[in-house]
Amino acid sequence: MRLTLGRLLLLAAGGLVLAALVVWSGVFRIAASSGHWEITDWLLHTAMRRSVSTWSMGIEVPPLDDPALVHRGAGHFASSCAPCHGGPGTPPSAVAQRMTPHPPGLADRIDEWEPEELFWIVMHGVKFTGMPAWPAQGRDDEVWPMVAFLLELPRLDAERYRMLAFGEASGADADAIAGLGADTARQCVRCHGQDGAGRGNGAFPILTGQSEAYLLASLQAYATGARRSGFMRPMAELLSPAEMRAFARHFAEATPRAARRDDEPSTDPETLRRGEAIVTRGVPSEGIPPCASCHAADGERRYPVYPLLAGQHAGYIVDQLGAFRKGVRGGTPFAHIMATIAERLTDRQMRDAAVYLASLSPDDGLRR
Amino acid sequence: MLAGCGGVQSALQPAGQEAETVLRLFLGMLAGACVIWVAVFGTAVYAMRVSPQPHREQTAKRFIFWGGIVFPVVTLAGLLTFGIALMPELRAHGGGLRVAVSGEQWWWRVTYEPSGGEAPVVSANELRLPVGERVELMLDSPDVIHSLWIPALGGKLDMIPGRTTRLVLEPTRTGTFRGVCAEFCGESHALMAFPVVVMDRAGFDAWIEARREPARADAADAAGERLFLQAGCGGCHSVRGTEARGVIGPDLTHVGSRLSLGAGILPNDRSSLIRFIRNVEAIKPGALMPSFAMLPDAEVAAIARYLEGLE
Numbered sequence: 001m002r003l004t005l006g007r008l009l010l011l012a013a014g015g016l017v018l019a020a021l022v023v024w025s026g027v028f029r030i031a032a033s034s035g036h037w038e039i040t041d042w043l044l045h046t047a048m049r050r051s052v053s054t055w056s057m058g059i060e061v062p063p064l065d066d067p068a069l070v071h072r073g074a075g076h077f078a079s080s081c082a083p084c085h086g087g088p089g090t091p092p093s094a095v096a097q098r099m100t101p102h103p104p105g106l107a108d109r110i111d112e113w114e115p116e117e118l119f120w121i122v123m124h125g126v127k128f129t130g131m132p133a134w135p136a137q138g139r140d141d142e143v144w145p146m147v148a149f150l151l152e153l154p155r156l157d158a159e160r161y162r163m164l165a166f167g168e169a170s171g172a173d174a175d176a177i178a179g180l181g182a183d184t185a186r187q188c189v190r191c192h193g194q195d196g197a198g199r200g201n202g203a204f205p206i207l208t209g210q211s212e213a214y215l216l217a218s219l220q221a222y223a224t225g226a227r228r229s230g231f232m233r234p235m236a237e238l239l240s241p242a243e244m245r246a247f248a249r250h251f252a253e254a255t256p257r258a259a260r261r262d263d264e265p266s267t268d269p270e271t272l273r274r275g276e277a278i279v280t281r282g283v284p285s286e287g288i289p290p291c292a293s294c295h296a297a298d299g300e301r302r303y304p305v306y307p308l309l310a311g312q313h314a315g316y317i318v319d320q321l322g323a324f325r326k327g328v329r330g331g332t333p334f335a336h337i338m339a340t341i342a343e344r345l346t347d348r349q350m351r352d353a354a355v356y357l358a359s360l361s362p363d364d365g366l367r368r
Numbered sequence: 369m370l371a372g373c374g375g376v377q378s379a380l381q382p383a384g385q386e387a388e389t390v391l392r393l394f395l396g397m398l399a400g401a402c403v404i405w406v407a408v409f410g411t412a413v414y415a416m417r418v419s420p421q422p423h424r425e426q427t428a429k430r431f432i433f434w435g436g437i438v439f440p441v442v443t444l445a446g447l448l449t450f451g452i453a454l455m456p457e458l459r460a461h462g463g464g465l466r467v468a469v470s471g472e473q474w475w476w477r478v479t480y481e482p483s484g485g486e487a488p489v490v491s492a493n494e495l496r497l498p499v500g501e502r503v504e505l506m507l508d509s510p511d512v513i514h515s516l517w518i519p520a521l522g523g524k525l526d527m528i529p530g531r532t533t534r535l536v537l538e539p540t541r542t543g544t545f546r547g548v549c550a551e552f553c554g555e556s557h558a559l560m561a562f563p564v565v566v567m568d569r570a571g572f573d574a575w576i577e578a579r580r581e582p583a584r585a586d587a588a589d590a591a592g593e594r595l596f597l598q599a600g601c602g603g604c605h606s607v608r609g610t611e612a613r614g615v616i617g618p619d620l621t622h623v624g625s626r627l628s629l630g631a632g633i634l635p636n637d638r639s640s641l642i643r644f645i646r647n648v649e650a651i652k653p654g655a656l657m658p659s660f661a662m663l664p665d666a667e668v669a670a671i672a673r674y675l676e677g678l679e
Contacts, residue, residue, distance in 0.1 A: 282603065284615045285510065287656050289603030293614065303598040333662035337600070340658050 032100035041101070048126055052113075056120035064115065064148040068315065071164055071203035073149025075191040076231050078165035081106075084130065087165075089158025099130050107154050118147045136228035138328030141319040143230070145203075166190045167199055179246025187235060188247060196251035202313035207251040209311075209362050213304035215248035217332040227331040228323075268355075275356025278349055287344050291353055294337075297362055305332050310360040317354035321345060376563075377519050377546040383566060384521030385502075385538035389454055400443070458523075462504030462536050467495065469505050471514030471527040471549060474556040474652060475618055475631040480576060489579045490606070492618035493631045495564045497521075498572040499542050505535040515551035518564050524550045539566040546632065555654040561632030582609025583621045583678045592674025595667050599660065607678065617657060625679040641672035 001007075022028060036044070077087065084103040086092035096103055110118070123143045125133035134143055149164075156164070167190055176185040176194050193199060196207030207215060221227035222236035223244075239247065277283075282290035296302045297310040309317065323329035324342035331338070345353075373380045382388040423431075464483035469476055480489040480496075495518075497503050507516055509527040516535065517524030525535040549560040567575060593610065596602070602612025608621040623629075626636050630652060634640040644651055645668050646661045660668065 282614070282616070287616055289600070289614055289616055293603030293612075294600030301598060303595075303600065306598075306600070337658045340656070 032098060035100050044101070044128065048129075052117050052120055052126075055124075056114070056116045059116035059119055061115045061119070061147075062144055064144060064151065066148070066202075066315070068201045068203035069145040069148035070152050071199055071201060072145040072191075072231070073147070074161070074164035075203075076146065077149055079187070080234060088153070088156045088161040090161075096130070101129055103130060106150065107156075110150050110154050115147050115151060118150050119143055122146045122150075134230045135233050136225075136230040136328070138326060139228055139230060139323060141323060177246060177250045179249070180243055184239070184243060192251070195254045198313075202315045205316045206312055208254050210252060210308055211299060211302070211304045211306075212245075212248045212252035214307050214332070215251055216244055217305050218307075219244045219247060221331050221335075225330075227335070228328055267359075271352055271355050272359060274349075275352035275354070275359075278353040279356050283349070288341060288349070291357065295357075297360070303334075305334050308362060309357045311362040312357060314351075314354040314358035317357060318350050321350045321354070376544060377548065379519040382520060383539055383541045383543055383545060384518075385540060386458055386522030386536075387520055388540065389457075390523060393450070393454075397447070458536065459534075460502070460536060462502040464503075465498065465501065466504045466506060467497075469495070469507050469516060469527070471507070471509045471516060471553070471560075473511050473554050474549070474560040474655065476516075476560075476562050477618070480579075482576065487580075489576055490619045491579060491622070492620075493562050493628065494626050495547065495562060496572060496575055497537065497539050497564065497566050498569045499539050499566050501569070502536055502538045505537065507533045507535060512553050513551050514549045514553045514560070516547060517550035518545060518547035520545040521547075521564065521566075526551060542566045542568060544627070548632075556652045559631065559633050559652050561628075563627040563632060565627070578625075579622055583607045584609070589670075589674040589677045592670040592672075592677075595663075596671050596674055599663065599667075599671070601671070604657065620675060620678060623678050624676045636676075638669075638672050638676050641675050642668050645671060 035041075078090075081087075082090050083093050084096040084099075085106050088107065092103060092105070113121075119140075121131065123134045123137070123140070125131045136142060176182070176189050180188070191199065191204050192207055193204075196210075198204035198206055218227060219232075219236050219239065222229055222232040223239065225233060236244075278288065279291040282288045282293075291309060294303070294306050295309040297308060299308070302308070320329065321338075321342045324335070324339045325345065327339065329335065329339070342350075375381075379387055379391065379394075382391050466481040466483070468479040468481060468488075470479075476493050476495075478491045478493070478495060480491070482489075505516070505525075507525060507527040508531065509529045511529060513529065514527040515524050516527055518537070521537045521539055522535065525533050527533065543566055545564040545566070547562050547564050549557055551557075553560065596607070597611055602610070602614050604614040604617040606613050606615060606619045606621060608619075612620075624636070628634060629636045629640045630644055634644065634651070645663075646659060648655050648657045648659045650659075663671075
């Protein structure tokens, strides 16, 4: 029989009809219980690896050696990643393990990936698997700490992992936060500390001394997604309104323990001098008002929904300003004020102002 | 239709030396233009209807020489001479008062610099001038090119970033007039105007002395003042006598006594203040100030009451 164009077309059409019949008849078993055929597994996996490699090209890796980044990543890994992937000393959930493809243990696979590939996977997730995208797209400053943690993961033993993710809070008092159940309270204090001062490094913002109104408005904004955060949204949306109020009240009234300033604020006098100028006088010619006009340290002189910045971690302030400038942060109904100002700030101005603010004690009385 | 030619923003009802000169020039040229128009069309009608036969070449050449060369040269030279002769007067220095006016997107920063060596007085979005005196306006801009034009008082002059231009005005009668920005300067260009008040010398002195005083907020407005400061308004606005020392936006020390709000676009009353605070972005698109619609109504009203009381 001669091969003609007409016969070829007929063959192709017949193939399509057959394929449609297979789909329609339902004979293909979609069951996860039997796993993939080896060839399907190989094909999907190869496609995924090639795709991640291609799409992560050109991503610039920031410095990831700050131990605070690992801390921040560990806290989120424990609550959002470990249930499927498991962690050192923590087996994955048996339920998650019956997914197809089943979520791999990560510790012995990290070395197969470049940091920018890990970033891409965490940010965008992977189709046809259970791997979700980052809940707050655009918040690169949240995904890099995850990468920093993942790079550290192969070297972590169970004890060190537990300390990073839970710290002292694994044995926290049942009444750590009045009005919150012990399990819920533990989720808060394992990162923020019982006094809201964080974990003794710049990993977590200092909540101590913030006004109740600001903390409550921020939690509400996290829960609705108005303030975009992959870290806080999963936590905040579990809280009832009463629990949010309890949380806000607790940290607003917490007394800081002895000053814990493990992240040495920069003592470079030039940086501090430039920062002080921005914080107390602004840069009028560039449309930048002084930080102090809204963020006065004295709570009486600050609008309740505005945060206290004196004594806050410099890295946190810089990250937030960067997210404001990028237009990906959102926040309380007042956030657009900060966004318009952040758009006018250069990287160096952000850094200078943040370092100066971090160098202040909240009691210094940041003057207007 | 002619009613549209009068009013506070008309060059046809001059209230200043320069505007009068310009009006004279305009009227003279208008009259001349009418004569020329009649002559040209008269000639055309004559040539087509009255005497359509060909003219002698000699006559035609003579007509072109006198009507097409000599007349325009003499007329234009005369106008040029007259125009140049006006310039020394316009360029001459003022007598005493100097006012620095900075055009900013989209409002006016006004700083009075009295000759007596007293401290300058900062105000915004309103110009007050003493009648019968030559006042020198020093014009500049921090952002883009604007142009200051008070048609009733004189010609317009560009405000150019990085250099100071000088405009001398001599108001000849008292009254309230209107100035505008006459150079497209961005999305809210059309919303950039200001009232100009020409006062007698005694009235002007009293006015500027009152502006020199810090703001006097009544005890009843303490709540509004506290909110104004707490919310951070002082980061951009000054209210002398308080902690508000911002210089990014208009000085509000005596905002309650101004004739308009938002650079000549809203009446100065409480409801306009409330609208402005809540919806700046709708009232003046592109302005640096963010809208404060998220403040509770009662708090906006308190701030508006406070500002209204700053007279």
